[in-house]
Amino acid sequence: MAVPNPSDIALFGKDPMPRLVSVQPLLNGSQAEVCLYQRSEDGQAIYRITEPFYPFFFLSDIELLRDFPRAQFQFQQLDGANYYRFLIVVQSWSDYWDAIRHIERATDSREKRPDEVYLINNPPQQYLMQTGRTLFKEMGFEDLHRLQLDIEVAASRGFPNAERPEDAIIIVSMTDNRGWECLLDTRHRSEKDLLEELVRVIQTRDPDVIEGHNIYQFDFPYLQTRCDLHGVAFAIGRDGSVPRSFPSSMRFAERMVDFDALEIHGRHIVDTYFQVMSYDVFKRDLPGYGLKDVSKYFGFAPEDREYVDGDTIAQVWQDDPERLLKYALDDVVETERLARHLSGSTFYLTQMLPMLYGQVARTGPASKIEALLVREYLRQRHSLPRSTWGSQVLGGYTDVFYTGVVGPIVYADVESLYPSIMLNYNVKPQSDALDLFPTLLQRLTDLRFEAKRAMKTIDSADLRGELDARQTSYKNLINSFYGQLGFSLALFNDFAEADRVAATGQQLLRHIIKLIREAGGTIIEVDTDGVLFVPPETNRGEAAEQAFVKQLSAGMPNGIRIGFDGRFQKMLSYKKKNYALLTYGGALKFKGSSLVSRSNERFGRRFVRKAVRLLLEEDIQGLHDLYLATRDRILAHRWEEVADFSRTETLKDNAEAYLADVAAGKRTRAASYELAMARAQETGQPARKGDRITYYITGSTANVTSFENCHLADAWDPNAPDENTAYYLKRLDEFTRKFEPFFTEHDFRLIFSPEDLFGFSPAGITLISNMRAVEDVEDEIPF
DNA sequence: AGCTGTGGCAGGGAGG
DNA sequence: CCTCCCTGCCAC
Numbered sequence: 001m002a003v004p005n006p007s008d009i010a011l012f013g014k015d016p017m018p019r020l021v022s023v024q025p026l027l028n029g030s031q032a033e034v035c036l037y038q039r040s041e042d043g044q045a046i047y048r049i050t051e052p053f054y055p056f057f058f059l060s061d062i063e064l065l066r067d068f069p070r071a072q073f074q075f076q077q078l079d080g081a082n083y084y085r086f087l088i089v090v091q092s093w094s095d096y097w098d099a100i101r102h103i104e105r106a107t108d109s110r111e112k113r114p115d116e117v118y119l120i121n122n123p124p125q126q127y128l129m130q131t132g133r134t135l136f137k138e139m140g141f142e143d144l145h146r147l148q149l150d151i152e153v154a155a156s157r158g159f160p161n162a163e164r165p166e167d168a169i170i171i172v173s174m175t176d177n178r179g180w181e182c183l184l185d186t187r188h189r190s191e192k193d194l195l196e197e198l199v200r201v202i203q204t205r206d207p208d209v210i211e212g213h214n215i216y217q218f219d220f221p222y223l224q225t226r227c228d229l230h231g232v233a234f235a236i237g238r239d240g241s242v243p244r245s246f247p248s249s250m251r252f253a254e255r256m257v258d259f260d261a262l263e264i265h266g267r268h269i270v271d272t273y274f275q276v277m278s279y280d281v282f283k284r285d286l287p288g289y290g291l292k293d294v295s296k297y298f299g300f301a302p303e304d305r306e307y308v309d310g311d312t313i314a315q316v317w318q319d320d321p322e323r324l325l326k327y328a329l330d331d332v333v334e335t336e337r338l339a340r341h342l343s344g345s346t347f348y349l350t351q352m353l354p355m356l357y358g359q360v361a362r363t364g365p366a367s368k369i370e371a372l373l374v375r376e377y378l379r380q381r382h383s384l385p386r387s388t389w390g391s392q393v394l395g396g397y398t399d400v401f402y403t404g405v406v407g408p409i410v411y412a413d414v415e416s417l418y419p420s421i422m423l424n425y426n427v428k429p430q431s432d433a434l435d436l437f438p439t440l441l442q443r444l445t446d447l448r449f450e451a452k453r454a455m456k457t458i459d460s461a462d463l464r465g466e467l468d469a470r471q472t473s474y475k476n477l478i479n480s481f482y483g484q485l486g487f488s489l490a491l492f493n494d495f496a497e498a499d500r501v502a503a504t505g506q507q508l509l510r511h512i513i514k515l516i517r518e519a520g521g522t523i524i525e526v527d528t529d530g531v532l533f534v535p536p537e538t539n540r541g542e543a544a545e546q547a548f549v550k551q552l553s554a555g556m557p558n559g560i561r562i563g564f565d566g567r568f569q570k571m572l573s574y575k576k577k578n579y580a581l582l583t584y585g586g587a588l589k590f591k592g593s594s595l596v597s598r599s600n601e602r603f604g605r606r607f608v609r610k611a612v613r614l615l616l617e618e619d620i621q622g623l624h625d626l627y628l629a630t631r632d633r634i635l636a637h638r639w640e641e642v643a644d645f646s647r648t649e650t651l652k653d654n655a656e657a658y659l660a661d662v663a664a665g666k667r668t669r670a671a672s673y674e675l676a677m678a679r680a681q682e683t684g685q686p687a688r689k690g691d692r693i694t695y696y697i698t699g700s701t702a703n704v705t706s707f708e709n710c711h712l713a714d715a716w717d718p719n720a721p722d723e724n725t726a727y728y729l730k731r732l733d734e735f736t737r738k739f740e741p742f743f744t745e746h747d748f749r750l751i752f753s754p755e756d757l758f759g760f761s762p763a764g765i766t767l768i769s770n771m772r773a774v775e776d777v778e779d780e781i782p783f
Numbered sequence: 784a785g786c787t788g789t790g791g792c793a794g795g796g797a798g799g
Numbered sequence: 800c801c802t803c804c805c806t807g808c809c810a811c
Contacts, residue, residue: 251786261785359785366787395789396811417811483787490787498788528790528811577791577810593809594792652806667805668796706795734794 140466141347146270146339147176147207148332151219152324154314169226170317172198173328175336176207183325192230195223202236207267209357210236211339213291213331214273216259216362238266250364252277261362268358272335275342275361291334300337305330344469345476352473365480366487372477373436373492385431390495392486394502396528397509400576403741404769405616406524406534407570409581412549413530414508414556415563418482419445421504424559429485429494437492441481448474505529508560515555519548524573532571532579542567570616574738580612588613594738601645601728603630604735611739620762624751627736631754634728637721645728646696646713651676655687671695671710679712696723702730742767 152171168191172184182201184194202210212219220243227234234242248261257277262269276294280286287293295301306327308316316324343361350357353371360368414420419441421427428437451471455464484490486498505528512531513523520536539548546564553562568589572580578592588609590596595608607630614622632638639645649672653661661667675695676687696716699709704727716723736752743751747765 246784248784249786256786362785364786367785369787392788398790398810413811480787485787486789487787502789530811575792591810592792593807597793597808599794599807649807661805665797670795670806 141344141469142177142462144209144347145176145178145205145207146209146211146336147174147202147205148211148335148339149174149215149219150212150328150331150335151222152313152317152328153222154317169194169222171325171328173325173332174201174205175329175332176205177336177340180205181329181332183329185321185325187321191226192232195227195230195232195234198223199232199235203240206238209268209270210264211270211272211335211343213276213335213338214271215269216262216271216274217257220262220269221260236267237264241265248362250274250362252281263358268356268361270339270343270346270358270361272338272342275346276338279342291331291338294338295334298338298341300334300341302330302333305334344466345472348466348470349473349476352477365476366484366490368477369440369480369484370491372440373432385429385433385491387489387491387493388431388495389488391488392495392498392502394499394506396502397506398527398576400525400573402522402524402769402771403573403575405570405572405618405742405767406522406769407568407582408534408540409524409532409568409571410535410545410549410564411530411532411566411568412512412552412562413565414505414512415561416478417505417508417529417560418501419478420560421501421508422481424557425500425504427485427497427501429492429497431494432492437481441478444474444478448478508556511556512552512562515552519551521548524571525576525579527577530565532573572612572616574741580616582613582616588616599647599649600735601647601731603633603639603644603728604731607732607735608738611736615739615742615767618767620751620765621760623739624760624762627732627752628754630732631729634725634732637718637723637725639718639721642696642713642716642718643694645723646694646716648692648694651687651691651693655680658687669707671697671707674707675710675712697727698722699724700726702726741770744768 150173151169152173153167154170155167168186170186172194174180174182174184184197184201186194189197224234224243224245226232236243243262243264245260245262247258249256249258251257252274257274272291273289276286276289280289286297292301292307295305306323308324308327313324316327346361347357349368350360353360353368422441423438423445426438428435448471451467451474455467455471458464458467482498482501484492485494485501487493509526509529509531513526516523516531516533520538522534524532524534526532535545535548539545545567549562549564556562566581567584568581569584570582574580574592575594578594580591580595581589583589590609590612593599595612596605600608607626610626611623614620614626634645649670651658651672655673655677658667658670658673662669672693672695673687676691676693680687694713695710696713697704697706697709698711702724704724709724711722733752739752740748743765750760750765
């Protein structure tokens with residue numbers, strides 16, 4: 001074996017330990033090729049990857065691979081005599097991943113990252129898809145063959161117990177984007193036959209994409225479990241293979257979703273549930289993430305849509321199976337519309353990334369940006385950096401200067417604050433030797449601008465839809481660049497730069513505050529990139545307000561533009577990130593967890609909503625009446641349903657992790673977990689991460705320990721209500737306390753108390769507001 | 784092992 | 800009582 005050229009070796013890592021790097025393989029028919037490069041004999045590290053994408057794994061001894069029986073190994077000579085390629089040939093994806101796990105187990109791979117990874121070959125054919133089709137730029141989203149799938153299960157809460165016979169799948173409904181529909185059910189066939197038929201139908205229809213709502217966490221694992229139970233091979237791959245799964249997770253803002261990712265050979269999975277959540281990260285407008293909620297929100301529900309409550313499925317199946325079949329079919333019809341609406345941008349994103357469509361649909365934005373960077377580094381044959389250790393310190397600037405009812409209100413925000421800062425203040429990770437970060441960001445920004453401009457000049461609705469999907473995909477990428485800098489696992493992270501972006505954002509916001517004040521406006525509240533303020537007396541009315549914002553924008557540094565993002569009659573300013581806005585159309589918009597949190601009981605949310613409206617209308621008598629009415633309802637147990645006062649919580653851990661944390665003193669006991677575990681004792685259904693537990697508080701005094709005084713919502717009987725009235729009266733008091741700052745203590749007590757000894761009169765009660773003293777705002781804008 | 788961040792409010796439990 | 804800490808949910 002010849003020794004590599006030392007001048008090239010200098011490019012490589014300085015790590016003295018012998019290592020190997022493996023990367024994601026390129027599918028070549030049913031064979032996967034993984035190419036690893038051996039290190040040189042003289043002790044210098046060399047890393048070579050022919051089919052590069054993401055350097056996950058490193059091993060300390062190439063010999064380890066020889067212990068793995070299901071792979072073949074060979075050496076090939078490359079680049080004259082200088083380099084050797086070490087080739088692993090495996091027969092299937094699962095063998096590949098098994099090999100990787102084998103390597104991982106035998107080494108402590110996490111701690112042994114080389115400083116740099118040098119990659120030699122040309123980039124992969126990015127658009128080669130596992131479907132056997134190619135995603136050339138000319139191909140449109142509509143050319144995909146998409147199949148939607150949904151299952152109905154007899155037992156209403158069956159999933160974790162899928163082994164029990166009563167948990168059988170009773171209906172499989174399917175549609176596709178070519179007008180085909182299909183219903184399979186167990187009225188005239190066994191469940192086993194149904195599953196076998198399902199596999200046949202999928203193979204016959206041969207779709208590129210399988211879509212479903214929450215299909216990753218429910219339909220697929222459930223189908224797999226039932227197939228295993230009956231000994232049916234769930235062979236839906238294009239090569240007749242069964243799906244391969246591995247644990248994965250995805251984060252949507254604060255919400256972490258754990259799921260078993262699934263790869264079906266030759267096909268892609270798109271879970272509309274994920275798409276809905278990622279849509280909501282930006283919009284924050286959805287009533288819920290369930291299929292029905294979202295379909296109503298988008299107006300996708302069929303006109304004569306059938307609804308069946310989850311708890312009653314078994315009953316409806318007995319009494320009126322046709323109705324349940326229609327319901328199941330409506331589900332997939334909605335799924336198709338939802339996917340058509342939301343997954344176009346994912347599709348066009350795939351054309352830009354060295355990733356498969358299904359992979360793009362289930363990975364977060366950070367890995368996508370990194371894929372773009374890595375691909376170009378590979379193409380330029382440049383070494384890749386290693387991620388650095390540390391953490392970001394700074395975030396956005398938030399403040400509230402005025403609380404109370406105030407108006408009129410204008411909302412102005414900096415357009416694309418962080419991307420604009422990164423472009424105009426030369427932000428780039430220190431490790432980005434090729435300056436790709438700013439170049440890519442600029443290019444994507446230009447592309448998005450072009451797409452948006454083209455949309456305005458084009459008549460065809462179809463083409464406009466495609467352009468919109470494209471510009472959305474650019475936007476998603478652009479917005480992820482900043483996150484990349486502060487992400488500890490990203491190869492191109494740079495915490496100092498992330499802080500510089502945040503600090504610049506803070507300064508820009510302070511500058512805006514100063515400009516508005518100098519012009520005679522009153523700042524109410526600011527958050528990161530936007531300002532809510534009362535425009536100066538001289539600038540009232542929509543046109544004048546627009547002009548005012550335009551003038552503000554002119555006072556900003558180059559490349560930083562302020563947009564007019566809304567105007568409102570009035571505002572109730574409560575706390576930072578917590579306020580309500582009254583539009584000129586009379587609608588109310590609520591912001592902030594203390595006003596709208598879904599963790600609050602429904603009666604409390606309704607109380608707060610109504611009270612805020614009354615407050616904005618300065619209807620003191622109305623407030624008092626609302627308080628009395630709500631109080632009476634609690635005292636009389638006058639609930640429409642248990643959901644009016646129950647609380648729903650999502651388990652963040654499974655029972656074992658929870659108990660371990662409790663034992664370690666890391667957390668306290670919580671009602672939701674205790675109830676889930678109690679239920680597990682009774683039904684054998686384990687408490688799983690992600691379970692939604694709905695419960696209410698029992699007992700007789702207001703200060704009860706909730707985890708010892710709680711029942712599952714299902715246990716509540718309207719004929720023998722046992723909810724804790726004293727506790728819920730206390731909750732009502734907690735909701736009223738939000739309005740304390742807006743009245744004198746005396747007035748507040750009058751309004752929110754039942755003691756009408758002398759009758760209640762709103763006379764003389766006025767709202768009070770609070771203006772914080774205006775401090776000097778430092779203004780050190782780097783112009 | 785395929786995972787964007789900080790800032791902020793509120794409630795519950797535990798312990799002083 | 801109060802404070803501290805953790806968790807959940809939300810804004811951007």
